Amino acid sequence: MAYLDDKQTEMCLLLKNLVNIETPSTDKEAVSRLAGHLDTYCNAMGLTCRKERYDAAGDALTARTAPGTQRPVALLGHLDTVHPVGSWPETLRQKGDRLYGPGAYDCKGGVVIALFAVKALLACGYKERQLRLALSSDEESAHMLSRGLGGRLFTQECEGCAAAFNCESGSLANEAVIERKGGAVIDIQVRGVSAHAGRDPEKGTSAIRAAARLVERLESLTDRNGNLFNCGKIEGGIGSNVIPDACSITLGLRSRTNADYDDALRALTRLCAETSLPGTSASFTVTARYPAMEKTPGTDALAALYDAASRKLGLGPVTFRSAGGCSDSAFATQAGVPTLCALGVGGANAHTRDEYALLSSMLPQCRKLVTTILTLPDDAN
Numbered sequence: 001m002a003y004l005d006d007k008q009t010e011m012c013l014l015l016k017n018l019v020n021i022e023t024p025s026t027d028k029e030a031v032s033r034l035a036g037h038l039d040t041y042c043n044a045m046g047l048t049c050r051k052e053r054y055d056a057a058g059d060a061l062t063a064r065t066a067p068g069t070q071r072p073v074a075l076l077g078h079l080d081t082v083h084p085v086g087s088w089p090e091t092l093r094q095k096g097d098r099l100y101g102p103g104a105y106d107c108k109g110g111v112v113i114a115l116f117a118v119k120a121l122l123a124c125g126y127k128e129r130q131l132r133l134a135l136s137s138d139e140e141s142a143h144m145l146s147r148g149l150g151g152r153l154f155t156q157e158c159e160g161c162a163a164a165f166n167c168e169s170g171s172l173a174n175e176a177v178i179e180r181k182g183g184a185v186i187d188i189q190v191r192g193v194s195a196h197a198g199r200d201p202e203k204g205t206s207a208i209r210a211a212a213r214l215v216e217r218l219e220s221l222t223d224r225n226g227n228l229f230n231c232g233k234i235e236g237g238i239g240s241n242v243i244p245d246a247c248s249i250t251l252g253l254r255s256r257t258n259a260d261y262d263d264a265l266r267a268l269t270r271l272c273a274e275t276s277l278p279g280t281s282a283s284f285t286v287t288a289r290y291p292a293m294e295k296t297p298g299t300d301a302l303a304a305l306y307d308a309a310s311r312k313l314g315l316g317p318v319t320f321r322s323a324g325g326c327s328d329s330a331f332a333t334q335a336g337v338p339t340l341c342a343l344g345v346g347g348a349n350a351h352t353r354d355e356y357a358l359l360s361s362m363l364p365q366c367r368k369l370v371t372t373i374l375t376l377p378d379d380a381n
Contacts, residue, residue: 001313003123004116004366011112011362012099015345018108019092019101023058025080025141031058034079035137038111039063042133045119052153057145058137060153065122065131070379071162072130074337075114075369076154076328077107077344078139078168082351089353097360098347104357110167110344111135113362117369129376132157139328142185142288151290154331158339162376163302164332165369167344172358174315176306177341178299179322181228182261182292182330186251188272188284190214190236194245204243205279208236211247213276218251218268227264228254251284254324258292258334290326291334298338302372306340309371315364343369 023031035051035058042049042063052060058080064072081103093100099109118131134157136143136150143150158164170176190211195204215231222229229251236247251268255261265286272282307318329341346361348354 001367003120004363004370007116008363011116011366012359014115015099015104015109015112015357015359015362016092018111019099019104022083022085022091022102023080024082024084025057025138025145027085028056028058030085031080031137035059035061035135038135041115045122047118047133052149054137054146054149057150060137060150061133061135062153062157063133065118066127068127068129070129071160072132073373073376074132074134074158074161074164074332075117076134076164076166076332077111077114078136078328079111080137080140081106082140083353097358098356099359100354100356102355105345105347105355106169106350107167107344109347109357109362110169113344113366113369114167116366117373120366120370121373126374129162129373132161136328142183142290142326144185144288148288151328151331154328155335158332158335158337161332161337162379163298164329164337164339165343165372166327166329166332166339166341168327168329168342169350170342170344170346170361170365172346172348173319174310174317175319175321176303176343177293177323177327177329178303178320179295180293180327180329180341181254181256181324182258182290183255183326184253184261184289185287186253186268186284187287188214188249188251188282190247190249190275190280190282192243192245192247192277192280195243197241197243201243204245205277207244207247207280210275210277210280210282211236211249214271214282215249217271221264221267226256226260229264255292257294261292291330293327293330293333293339293341296333296336296338302338302340305375306368306372309368309375313364313367313371315368
């Protein structure tokens with residue numbers, strides 16, 4: 001804690017530097033530029049670094065301390081943001097305690113917290129556990145750009161770990177996330193029979209009409225306590241005088257548990273097989289998926305340690321909650337690793353041009369993270 005006492009200004013400066021390097025997921029060069037910047041930064045800290053390169057996504061970065069005598073600990077985050085370069089009137093703007101900018105809250109503030117947690121632990125001679133930092137490059141695209149390899153990166157880095165801490169954007173209250181819904185992007189292709197709409201309408205069967213009926217049936221499956229079906233995009237047809245033979249639906253699926261996801265796919269398969277218009281058919285492809293972040297047998301114990309750390313530091317009790325948004329934490333929990341999420345900087349308005357990070361929250365969040373790591377029980381316990 002003494003080390004961190006003097007680091008508030010340094011943390012703020014680093015966050016400003018990271019925000020100034022704009023990194024939309026689709027800009028491979030921009031994201032790789034930030035990965036290179038942090039590669040140099042982590043090398044200077046004495047970490048062993050590796051950049052993961054992908055065909056269409058920017059470079060991801062992993063960095064590790066030396067192996068310890070106990071099982072490792074993983075610190076997670078992502079480098080990419082959502083807005084195209086230059087789309088903000090001012091890339092960086094500070095108003096009192098608020099720092100506005102693309103990714104300041106989601107989740108470059110969290111990246112800074114993870115880095116300074118590692119720095120603080122190294123400064124006090126911590127060697128019991130290897131610290132593994134994993135920063136993906138296409139989280140905001142659900143790892144579609146890396147064809148799922150960005151998600152696999154977390155699975156690999158969390159393997160064998162005692163705990164994982166995702167420094168995703170935090171809250172303005174003293175909260176942490178222990179469960180999250182899973183999500184998937186699904187492309188549905190509906191086929192019909194094309195015909196001249198005026199001369200031979202009886203020869204055609206509209207794919208758009210069949211798709212409209214399918215949308216209604218799909219969205220009726222939504223259960224606010226479980227699965228949510230959102231047909232967010234539909235495209236089809238070439239003109240008003242042609243009965244369309246093709247229509248596509250982009251379905252966003254959210255599921256409370258991974259078992260719910262399996263049930264949803266079975267329901268989707270059944271509905272695609274039961275297209276209501278003769279001569280039409282439907283099929284689907286899952287183009288991206290986040291598993292649900294489910295509690296593991298060690299989640300409650302890890303949450304109790306984090307709560308105790310917060311109380312010990314005079315920051316009060318922590319509220320643990322479930323969240324609807326997807327997260328890379330799911331890849332850690334699928335590997336059976338107890339995981340806490342949303343431990344990053346406090347702030348609000350992610351993915352908007354009013355996104356901001358609360359600068360004063362970085363140091364308390366970092367203190368809680370460091371204290372929790374220091375109080376992890378020995379593996380033998």
